[in-house]
Amino acid sequence: MQTAAAAMGAQGRRRVTIADVAERLGVTKSTVSRALNGYPDIAEGTRIRIARTAERMGYRPLTHAQAIRTGRTRSLGLVLQIDGEDSARPFLAEFIAGLTQAASDENWTVTIAAEPTEPKVRAALSRLVEERKADGFILPRTLTHDGRVETLRAENVPFVMFGRTANPEGCAWYDIRGEDAMRAATTRLAALGHKRIAHLPGGSQYYYSQLRLVGYKQGLEAAGLPFDPSLVGLEAMTRREGAEATRQLLRVPEPPTAIVCAVDRAALGVYKAAKEARLEIGRELSLIAYDGVPEGAYANPGLTTFAVNSHQAGERLARLLIARIRGTAAEELRELAPATLVERGSDRPPALSSSELAQHITDLNPIETVQREDHK
Amino acid sequence: MQTAAAAMGAQGRRRVTIADVAERLGVTKSTVSRALNGYPDIAEGTRIRIARTAERMGYRPLTHAQAIRTGRTRSLGLVLQIDGEDSARPFLAEFIAGLTQAASDENWTVTIAAEPTEPKVRAALSRLVEERKADGFILPRTLTHDGRVETLRAENVPFVMFGRTANPEGCAWYDIRGEDAMRAATTRLAALGHKRIAHLPGGSQYYYSQLRLVGYKQGLEAAGLPFDPSLVGLEAMTRREGAEATRQLLRVPEPPTAIVCAVDRAALGVYKAAKEARLEIGRELSLIAYDGVPEGAYANPGLTTFAVNSHQAGERLARLLIARIRGTAAEELRELAPATLVERGSDRPPALSSSELAQHITDLNPIETVQREDHK
DNA sequence: AGCACTTCCGAAACCGGTTTCGGCAAGGGG
């Protein structure tokens, strides 16, 4: 139904095509094409001459026309899983900015899609490949065992992950050294005088949670503190879960005076639980987390955290993926970057020792109250 | 340099092409093409036969191959302006989800780009058109006078705006009735007993700010309250600006007992200023805002606000743009939707009258303190 | 001088579609 073509995208004069360039120089299209694409059977002088006139005439090959023969589109694919529940993604804008700017530097574009469930995400990946809409993919939020990786490996499609994974075979990635951040957070709290430092891990489906737990343990070891499994709380990815995990940690005989959270949003829940228990963050309970969400700055006191540079992540991932598509081996395309400490007010020397804190908590919170909080 | 094609996207068997379908039926490619594209010179029976076999064979035309002749890509363009400063976009994920899901329903895709400044955004729009990467654009964050519109109008490229604009000629849009929300907010506060209701407008570069101001005035009128220009505060788009505007409003002889904010983030600044002035939100100062940012739920008390459904906005905009590209007149593609009231705790009957509040403020805050706050 | 190799480029096919053009057959009117 190509009839109602009222809105024709016709903007003035015609594009300059490869035929125009060829004619101008008295050579054939094929010579121009091979010259511009670096084929070895074109004389150096000819190549330069062609490159110059093409440049001067403003010739830019039409990606679609190339794609029909080469199969390549110069397009990076990004498929998001957005399920409405947990769709607060403060970093998405910066991430996309980094991605698209790096892509456009190399004259690539980014095709984006979103689906609510994992099977649909996989289907979308396949569809984009099948329709040649993307030459490769960036996979955000890598899981320990990631179905998307299987899909793409099976179809032999290039990809790079934001985050490492359990089975690294054939995988390229960019990741932040979350384990180093957790390690530094722990030693920092120890240096402030904390003896009982807890950890709130992230969801176990994410590989980074394992890494961050390891970093926490390394930090304890470096500080000469023993590892106590009872100080590893429930998995907490949300404010609600963070609050619940904290309530549980504060109920034990020797409660922690500091908590290292795998993610900022869980840390926001620590604030909530602390408020319920009438504890002041930065005095009775210290806190360091990871991510750098903007809400952390609004918390009271501000949340000390290790921030990740999402813009840079997007930028690097775009470059890695382009290299991957061009044929570089996955094993050579693995990059790690550090998180940056943002010091705010949530980490201070402990005002109370662990046992004093325990006493303080039971003084302030009769058993009944605590239990009622627990069930709400 | 097409050499290192190690990562060829070759997935098994070849696609089924239009030639395959034609051969299968003993007709020519051209017949298949015209049948599938609804040309009138194909017999109905033939059309059905072709459609069925194409379907059965799993034939899907390759968009790029079509594009080279038709110039159309079946791709929607979205160019974001992301400048790093104000890049917190809590709705972006939902918006993109709506957009891409609607697009993919109609077998279109979304190409996304981001640039830090307005001129670069305009350049990106032109580039995407020039390279035929997008058939039309969605323009988020419409300004009163929008350079993007001029660029696209000049090049005769279809577009739809998220938000209305001053000069509607040739513009299609989807927008939320922010004016109705502001009107409802104002009458609601009046019904709770507030007599002095202030308004914090958004940035004047945004057309919606004008509309919301009008809605506020309509609300006053409907409630039988006089409009007092001194109750319209400074433009506030951020928490910081919202706080500053509030300080200023609270300093007058007859301060407002309630504030209607054009945007949630300014409202978060009201909380801050209220805390400084030791006023309790929902008692001494009531508050209703607009947007529905997640932080509003975490504020204390929760922020009552008119929330916009970003997912739906994206979805509708995709459909409008596709219709626009297919030739529907811009004037027929204008859609408005209401915002939804989310009741939380920030709007209550006033605990104090305006004059009592004024007294209360001066009691609690010696002049010096206020001035110091002012300059920080 | 003769021959085999290179070097470099033109000719033409090709990719997977769309669109123009023209022709055949059936139908209608005089």
Add this chain to the structure above:
DNA sequence: CCCCTTGCCGAAACCGGTTTCGGAAGTGCT
């Protein structure tokens, strides 16, 4: 019965590139 439409489809050109193939000129070697 003939001519003129009209309906329907095939043939071929076309879109803007890439890639294969082969041949003309130049080079090196004997």
